[in-house]
Every structure is written in structure tokens, then in C-alpha cells.
Amino acid sequence: MSAAAGVRGAHPLVVSAGVAVGCVAAIAGLAALPGGATLAQQVVSGLMLGGIYVAVAVAFTLTIGVLNFLNFTIPTMFMLTGMVAWGLARHGLPFTEAWHWALALPPGIVVAILASLVVERFTFRYLKTRHGDATEHAIPLVSSLGFLLIFEHLVLIVLGSDAQSFPVRFRLDWQVGPLVVGLPQLASLLLSLAIVFWLSWLLARTRTGRALRSIAESPDTATLLGVEVTRIVPVVFLLSGLLCGVAGALFVVNYSDVSPFMGDHVGTKAIAAMVLGGLGSIWGAIAGGLLVGLLETLGIHFFGGDAAQVVVWTVLLLAIVLRPQGLFGGSRIGKGKL
Amino acid sequence: MPMLLEIEGLEVRYGRTHAVRGVSLGVATAEVVTVLGANGAGKSSLLKAIAGAVTPAGGRIIFDGADVTALSAPERVKRGLVLVPEGRQILVSLTVHENLLMGAYGRRDGDVARDIEGIYARFSNLAARRDMLASVLSGGEQQMLAISRALLARPRLMMLDEPSLGLSPLLVGRLFELVRELNRDGLAILLVEQNTRMALRTASRGYVMELGRIVLDGPADRLADNEALAAAYLGSH
Numbered sequence: 001m002s003a004a005a006g007v008r009g010a011h012p013l014v015v016s017a018g019v020a021v022g023c024v025a026a027i028a029g030l031a032a033l034p035g036g037a038t039l040a041q042q043v044v045s046g047l048m049l050g051g052i053y054v055a056v057a058v059a060f061t062l063t064i065g066v067l068n069f070l071n072f073t074i075p076t077m078f079m080l081t082g083m084v085a086w087g088l089a090r091h092g093l094p095f096t097e098a099w100h101w102a103l104a105l106p107p108g109i110v111v112a113i114l115a116s117l118v119v120e121r122f123t124f125r126y127l128k129t130r131h132g133d134a135t136e137h138a139i140p141l142v143s144s145l146g147f148l149l150i151f152e153h154l155v156l157i158v159l160g161s162d163a164q165s166f167p168v169r170f171r172l173d174w175q176v177g178p179l180v181v182g183l184p185q186l187a188s189l190l191l192s193l194a195i196v197f198w199l200s201w202l203l204a205r206t207r208t209g210r211a212l213r214s215i216a217e218s219p220d221t222a223t224l225l226g227v228e229v230t231r232i233v234p235v236v237f238l239l240s241g242l243l244c245g246v247a248g249a250l251f252v253v254n255y256s257d258v259s260p261f262m263g264d265h266v267g268t269k270a271i272a273a274m275v276l277g278g279l280g281s282i283w284g285a286i287a288g289g290l291l292v293g294l295l296e297t298l299g300i301h302f303f304g305g306d307a308a309q310v311v312v313w314t315v316l317l318l319a320i321v322l323r324p325q326g327l328f329g330g331s332r333i334g335k336g337k338l
Numbered sequence: 339m340p341m342l343l344e345i346e347g348l349e350v351r352y353g354r355t356h357a358v359r360g361v362s363l364g365v366a367t368a369e370v371v372t373v374l375g376a377n378g379a380g381k382s383s384l385l386k387a388i389a390g391a392v393t394p395a396g397g398r399i400i401f402d403g404a405d406v407t408a409l410s411a412p413e414r415v416k417r418g419l420v421l422v423p424e425g426r427q428i429l430v431s432l433t434v435h436e437n438l439l440m441g442a443y444g445r446r447d448g449d450v451a452r453d454i455e456g457i458y459a460r461f462s463n464l465a466a467r468r469d470m471l472a473s474v475l476s477g478g479e480q481q482m483l484a485i486s487r488a489l490l491a492r493p494r495l496m497m498l499d500e501p502s503l504g505l506s507p508l509l510v511g512r513l514f515e516l517v518r519e520l521n522r523d524g525l526a527i528l529l530v531e532q533n534t535r536m537a538l539r540t541a542s543r544g545y546v547m548e549l550g551r552i553v554l555d556g557p558a559d560r561l562a563d564n565e566a567l568a569a570a571y572l573g574s575h
Contacts, residue, residue, distance in 0.1 A: 214432065214440055217432070223390075223391065223410075224389060224415070225443050226416065226443040228410065
């Protein structure tokens with residue numbers, strides 16, 4: 001048995017724990033090297049950024065895996081959380097001075113979830129029942145692209161097109177030797193990973209998870225077994241809205257900057273992360289998200305901000321050419337994954 | 339005998355194709371009825387329409403005294419009207435055990451675990467492979483899983499679409515034995531088959547379909563004796 005097959009056979013939680021311990025040890029080792037502290041600091045911020053990509057990449061993976069549908073509104077859910085949180089905080093909602101910025105985030109997440117359900121109701125469900133066959137995949141794709149632009153411009157009209165900044169930064173730093181780790185950032189990274197782990201448990205172990213995997217393999221068979229597909233599909237949109245909302249909150253906590261177009265950059269990176277990890281694999285999306293985050297911060301560290309994007313996408317394209325099935329490959333494009 | 343299932347003037351159309359044309363038939367409580375006919379006669383479309391997988395263009399479906407024509411497939415499953423589709427349609431990305439759990443998807447009672455143990459006691463091959471992906475099963479085992487999965491929905495009428503397809507003669511014999519056994523326990527069965535001889539030996543009544551219409555019906559032994567007539571409609575079997 002090859003090493004790869006052995007890894008795939010092990011429980012993902014065991015593998016993840018191993019990878020986490022390895023990461024911490026590598027960062028510690030790097031920081032201990034002469035002059036390695038700056039690099040180690042970059043690795044820490046890369047993993048934080050990666051946590052955001054992980055949540056969005058898993059949201060993409062979920063809709064592709066269950067519905068075979070590349071949902072272009074996912075970056076919008078992410079953006080809505082940031083912009084709604086900023087708008088609520090800005091317009092002085094009834095939060096006390098010390099807390100209102102942080103308390104604006106949960107309503108932002110709720111709005112992202114609601115928007116996701118609206119998209120389900122008016123693109124996927126409606127079009128799915130009216131047209132079948134050849135147009136089945138293209139029409140929801142195009143209409144979700146329409147919703148992306150509508151949401152972006154609605155936000156633009158209500159809150160303006162300028163990039164905005166939360167005046168209060170979410171800072172509480174933790175000094176570990178030469179490294180600075182932001183506690184709110186660390187907490188939000190752990191939260192996003194916790195949600196992803198919960199989701200994979202839900203898919204693997206619950207009645208709803210089994211129904212979702214049945215739909216992923218064959219909606220017709222699922223229906224004959226008693227699954228009301230139109231009642232379960234909103235769950236997918238609810239979960240992807242939740243993931244995007246959490247990712248948006250994570251972004252706000254890390255960078256404090258929001259704009260109506262903040263989703264575009266994260267969305268493309270998350271799609272890349274998903275493909276890099278292996279289409280349809282949640283564990284692939286986690287690995288891909290963290291890797292893209294690392295690539296990006298290390299690219300900026302070594303080559304500067306502009307060149308970093310070239311580096312990131314070149315590495316991604318090479319990886320896709322050399323290993324088109326992704327790191328956690330084997331999953332086919334189309335139905336029957338997860 | 340009271341009718342469990344009554345179909346009146348059922349029509350199924352796919353675009354310009356008129357697959358089922360004014361079919362009426364009935365299945366009594368605890369009866370085995372077979373629908374025979376050549377490929378493309380409309381047998382599968384008929385079963386799909388009864389199960390709710392396709393929407394009929396006309397006609398009525400009465401199950402257990404209630405009109406279920408407007409109900410969704412999952413609602414029909416809950417009432418005990420269950421289809422084992424053509425090609426078995428095992429979920430190969432799920433384990434054997436998960437396939438069985440999916441069979442009981444609509445049930446909210448506490449007896450599911452006990453019923454699944456009953457299935458394992460009956461089919462030791464499934465028990466031995468309970469935590470393996472269903473894709474490792476042989477054709478015969480997949481058919482056992484498909485029927486077991488349907489049984490877990492607690493059906494009152496089970497529809498079987500070409501269950502013997504692709505099975506060895508030995509397994510076909512066992513399959514029909516199982517069908518008779520289930521029927522003895524009180525389950526009504528509507529059986530679509532190409533294996534005319536076995537189907538007519540198992541059923542009490544039969545219908546013959548051609549080009550979407552029922553062209554012949556009667557007690558199974560009479561149909562079996564009516565060799566010349568049957569051969570004309572059923573081909574070489």
C-alpha cells in the first residue's frame with residue numbers, strides 16, 4: 001500500500017491533528033532560526049488568510065458537490081457580511097460603544113444566509129423545475145452571476161462604492177517568543193475550521209448528511225427513497241451562506257477593511273483553492289485554502305504585493321497542470337462526490 | 339377482494355412521445371400482479387408514474403382508497419407505495435448500511451435499527467459488507483440491497499422494475515423465491531418483467547402492454563397457456 005493510500009485511509013481528524021502539530025512545530029522551528037522570525041510571522045498570517053479561503057472554498061465545494069452547480073453568488077455572501085456589518089456599525093445601531101463593531105458581525109452573517117436562501121429560491125429552484133437537461137447547469141450559473149452583480153450594486157447604492165475601514169481594530173495580541181499572534185484572529189481561524197469540521201461530520205454521520213450525499217449521487221433515486229429534494233436543497237444554500245458569512249467576519253476581524261467588491265478577490269482564490277485541493281473534496285478545500293493563503297503571504301514577503309499575484313497563480317496553474325485531479329484527487333467532476 | 343391500487347386511464351407523455359396511453363389496472367391487497375411486454379412498451383413509464391417519479395398527463399392513481407395522483411414521490415413512499423427502480427439504483431457512494439438507512443428515510447418510528455438487523459439476519463452477505471461502499475457488491479447482492487432498502491420503507495405495495503435483469507439463472511430463481519416469500523407475508527407486488535415465464539409463475543394475474551396500451555389481461559395461468567397470443571406480444575420468451 002502506498003503512503004498516499006495510507007493517508008487517505010486514516011481518519012481525516014487524525015490527519016488534520018497531525019498536520020496542525022506539524023505546522024506549529026515548523027513555525028516554532030522557523031522562528032528559532034537566526035532571521036527566521038519574520039518568515040515565521042508570514043507563515044502565521046498566511047494560515048490566518050488561508051482560514052478565510054478555507055471557509056469560502058468549502059462553500060463552493062458544497063454546492064458543486066451536492067448540486068453540481070458553481071454558485072457565483074458565494075463571493076457576494078462574503079461581501080454582504082462585511083458591508084452590512086460596517087453599515088450597521090456606521091449608522092450607530094443600538095450597540096454600546098465598546099462592543100458595537102463586534103456585535104455588528106452576527107447580523108452581517110444572518111444577512112449573508114438570508115441572501116443565499118433568496119438566491120436558491122429565485123435561481124436554482126425556479127429554473128431547475130422549468131428547464132431540464134442541457135440548460136440545467138448553465139442557467140443557474142448565469143443567473144447566479146446576475147445575482148452577484150445585483151447584490152454588489154445594491155450595496156454600492158446603499159453604502160457607496162468606496163472601500164471602508166472599521167475605525168476600531170480588533171486587536172488583542174499574544175506574544176509568543178518572537179511571534180505576534182492576534183487572539184481575535186486566532187479565535188476566528190479556529191471558528192472557521194470548527195464549522196468546516198462540523199459540516200463534514202454532518203455530511204458523514206447525520207440523516208440530513210446522508211440525504212445530501214444521496215442527492216449528490218442521484219436526485220432521482222433520492223426522491224424515490226422519500227427525500228423531498230426541494231426541501232433539502234435550501235440546506236445547502238443555508239450552509240454555504242453560513243460559511244461565507246463566517247469567512248466575511250473573519251476577514252473583517254483580520255483586516256478591518258471592506259468594500260462592495262471585496263468578494264471578487266477572495267472568490268477567485270477560493271475557487272483556485274478548491275481546484276487545487278481536488279474538486280468536491282472538503283478535506284481538499286481545507287488543504288487548498290491554507291496553501292493558497294500561505295502562497296499569497298509568502299509571495300508578498302519575497303516578491304512584493306504586485307508580483308505575489310503572478311507567483312500565486314503561476315504556482316496554481318502549474319499544480320493544476322501537473323495534478324489535475326487535485327491534492328486529494330480521485331473525485332470526478334460532476335455528480336457523486338463529497 | 340378490495341383493491342389496494344387502482345389506476346384509471348393513465349397517460350404519460352415525454353414531449354411528443356406518448357409512452358402510456360389510457361392504462362387502467364388494479365392490484366388487490368396481498369396480490370402479485372405482473373405487467374409484461376416488449377422493450378419500449380411503456381412498462382417502466384407506467385411504474386414511474388405510479389411512484390410519482392414522472393407526472394402523468396392524465397388519469398387517476400388511487401392507493402388505499404385515496405387519490406394520490408397529485409402527491410409527490412416522497413409522500414407516496416410514506417403511504418407505502420414504493421418502487422425498486424430499473425437497474426437497482428444503489429447509491430454506490432454510500433455504504434451498504436447507509437443505503438439501508440436511506441430506505442427508512444421517511445420513517446420517524448424507533449424500530450428502524452431493529453428492522454435493519456432483521457435484514458442482516460436474512461441476508462448475511464449484506465451483513466458482512468455493512469460498512470463497505472455499496473459499489474463492491476455483486477449484481478445479485480445489489481438487487482438484494484435494493485429490495486431490502488425498499489422493505490425498510492415499510493411498503494404496502496412494492497413495485498419491481500425488471501428485477502431479474504443481469505442476474506444468473508440461479509439468482510433469478512432465488513429472487514422470485516424472495517418475491518413469493520414477501521407476498522406470503524402480506525405484501526402486494528406489482529412486477530414488471532421481461533422474464534415472462536418466471537413472472538407468470540409468481541403472479542396471480544397479468545397484463546400485457548404494447549405501444550403504451552394494455553392489449554391483453556387475465557389470470558396468470560391463462561396467459562401462460564395462451565402461448566401463441568403471448569408469443570406475438572412478448573417475443574421469444
